[in-house]
Amino acid sequence: MEEKSDLIRDLTQMVTSVADTNNLLSLIVLATMKVMNAKAASLLRVDKKKDKLVFHTCIGEKGPEIKQLEISKGEGIVGWVAERGEAILVPDVSQDPRWSSRVADSVGLSTNSIACAPLLVNGKVLGVLEVIDHTNNALMDEDDLARLKSFSDLATGLLVKAGEYEEVAKENRFLKETMGSKHKIIGESGIIKKAIEDCAKVANSKATVLITGxxxxxxxxxxxxxxxxSPRSAKPQVVINCGALPETLLERELFGHEKGAFTGADSRRPGxxxxxxxxxxxxxxxxxxxPAMQVKLLRVLQEGTFFRLGGQTPIHVDVxxxxxxxxxxxxxxxxxxFREDLFYRLNVIRIExxxxxxxxxxxxxxxxxxxxSFSRELNHKIKGFTPExxxxxxxxxxxxxxxxxxxxxxxxxxMTEADHIRLEDLPSEITQFKNNTIQVGSTLKDAVDNFKKEFIVKSLTFNKGNKTRTAEMLDIQRTYLSRLIKELGVG
Ligand SMILES: Nc1ncnc2c1ncn2[C@@H]1O[C@H](COP(=O)(O)OP(=O)(O)OP(=O)(O)O)[C@@H](O)[C@H]1O
Ligand SMILES: [Mg+2]
Known part of the structure; x- marks a missing residue:
């Protein structure tokens, strides 16, 4: 009776945060153990980076100690299941050559029987669910294995759904940001498209990004x-222009200060x-x-810690x-x-x-x-540009x-009084501009290459990036044009 009310209390506690996949997974492991009357139950997930199994949840005797361990694929029963993607029943571990006693021995736990099932999606193992020994010491049997499989299916379903939700949320953020917002980035060039893709790729990580140009x-x-x-978008981004403030002010802004840190600091202020x-x-x-600020920034990047001005205790942040x-x-x-070490810390992902x-x-x-957008904003109906x-x-x-x-x-x-933007509506530096890439002092090859490059860029621009039409206009093969574009490094 007491056990049941314990179960209900645990379930209630976990269900109140149902939105959290991790809690729900732990809940499934707990339910597996209780329903199957097992002494212990664990869920391990495949850590792709480490290529190992790590414990997600480990309940039962020695649970907290075992949870710290990592298991290689192929090691022991759990490793075997992760490698093969098949559920197994081992009624007596001492009789099974696949059993590895490393985990049990390292924490001093005795184990007799195990049932273990993979969390499987499209042939890919996401993790493993296992139960160890019945509380009444009866051996695990085929019925137990079948029961365990329904729990592992439940956990798999949950992981798939959570993954889907994360994908959908990611997609929504992407669409909102790239299609609808007033900060929409416009560009047809491969470079801009790639830069947008790169931002989307790195958004989920915490890696530092350096944008140059x-x-x-x-x-x-x-x-x-x-x-x-990024998943951080729920909170506003904090922006600071490091060039706009003198060093002492920048330091106060970034790191904050304690009361009395300098004259006029009459209260503590977070940075x-x-x-x-x-x-x-x-x-x-x-x-x-x-240089002094660079040292402080390096520490924040390396350790995630800093001191408020006049402060003694390091402050840890996740930024x-x-x-x-x-x-x-x-x-x-x-x-x-510029400090080389700071440069490398910043330059983890480069968007140029x-x-x-x-x-x-x-x-x-x-x-x-x-x-x-300006003709809409200024309510000035303008149809387009004249060709000139x-x-x-x-x-x-x-x-x-x-x-x-x-x-x-x-x-x-x-300025324009017409319904088109004309040459005379543009500033003189633009209308009188003569691009002069031919300069005395360069080699003939460089001059010819420069000319070719400029000529191709302009011809492509004229044809709105259409290579087939551009090749026709230049009277060359499309494949030759593509080769020139590559060789000359045309964006
Ligand atoms: N690809 C783009 N699509 C739409 N608008 C753009 C694009 N690139 C820049 N802009 C606009 O051009 C202006 C300048 O952009 P931004 O302030 O991001 O440049 P920056 O590189 O930070 O410049 P600076 O080095 O001077 O600080 C902004 O109004 C921005 O909205
Ligand atoms: Mg700027």
């Missing part, structure tokens, strides 16, 4: 994407790293930080860091202006955004998209990148 290229936009696609606990910290213009810079950190490292002038097809799609205006836009080198293009289009939408 010229000013106005979209670094902040991509940093936001990483955060918004941004504490505010970003469980979320993402975007360190913009990381190349601007002083994912995304950093950006328009400087070449590699060069700064060479010149000893090339200048707009190297992404011909993006210029036109961005211009058209900005035109649409579009050619000038496509040929300009955009030193200020997307930001400059965006501002140019906004200004043109405000």
């Amino acid at each position: 010229e000013s106005g290229i979209g670094k902040e936009l991509f940093a936001r994407l990483v955060h918004n696609l 941004l790293f504490e505010a970003a606990d469980g979320s993402t910290m975007f360190l913009d213009e990381i190349g601007e930080t002083s 994912r860091v995304v950093a950006a810079t328009n400087k070449s950190l590699e060069k700064m490292v060479e010149e000893k202006l 955004l090339p200048p707009l002038r190297d992404r011909g097809e993006d210029i036109i799609v961005l211009a058209e998209s900005f035109l649409k 205006a579009l050619t000038a836009i496509a040929n300009y080198s955009w030193p200020g990148n997307v930001r400059q293009l965006q501002n140019t289009i906004e200004r043109a939408v405000i």
Whole structure:
């Protein structure tokens, strides 16, 4: 009777947090043990990275000690089941050569009989559920094995569903972020598409991301994407521009301070790293930080700890860091202006955004998209660009990148008196721009390559990235065009 009320109490406790897969899995293990009158029950999951079995739940005598152990695939009964994907019944372990006493011996536990079943999906083993010995010392039999299998099916179903939900949630975040939001990233070039894919790939991990590229290229936009696609997106991203504040202020902002840490510090104030606990910290213009600040940032990245100004106790936070810079950190490292160890800590995942002038097809799609949104926003009905205006836009080198293009289009939408953006609506530096890639001093081969590259970029831009049409226009084979694109490194 007492046992039953214990069970109900345990079940109630766990069911109150049904949303949590881990609790539900533990609940299944507990129910398995109680219903089967077993002395102990465990659930092990396959850890793909380690390629080992690790305990998820381990209930019964010596449970907490056993839970610390890891088991290789193929080791003992559990390892055998994980490797073969078949359920087995071992009524007497001393008679079975597959039995390995390592686990039982290491914690001083005696075992007589085991039933063990895999958690199997499409032939893939996700984990293993096992029960050990009946409480009344009767041997496990085939009926027990059948019962165990229904519990392992239950656990498998739960894992599949949880996985599905996580996939769906991930997909929703992706769609919301890339389709609907006002921070939508626009671009047709392979580079931009790949950068978006890379952000989606790394969003789930905690790995540090370093975003590099010229000013106005979209670094902040991509940093936001990483955060918004991540499971951390429920909390706001914390942003700080490391170049905007003098060192002492930056330090106070990031790490906070204790009461009396400096004149005027009349109360304790937590810093941004504490505010970003469980979320993402975007360190913009990381190349601007002083050597002393670099040391402190390195510690946060390495250990997840820091001290408030004037504080003695280390504070631990769970923060994912995304950093950006328009400087070449590699060069700064060479010149000893940036710590090499910090650079490697930041550069775990690199998103490199090339200048707009190297992404011909993006210029036109961005211009058209900005035109649409500004004419809507400013309630100025404009149908498009004249061909001359579009050619000038496509040929300009955009030193200020997307930001400059965006501002140019906004200004043109405000200024134009026609229903199209014309050449005269654009600033003179754009309409008079002559791209001059031919410079005396380079080798003939470099000059010819430069010309070829520019010519191909412009021809592709003209044809909106359509290679077949571009090849026809240039009167070359499409395969030859593809080869040139690869050889010349055309974005
Ligand atoms: N691919 C893109 N699609 C749509 N808008 C973009 C894109 N790239 C940049 N923008 C817009 O251009 C402007 C500049 O982008 P952002 O601030 O992210 O650049 P940045 O690289 O951080 O620049 P800086 O180095 O000057 O800080 C923003 O208004 C941003 O919304
Ligand atoms: Mg920026």
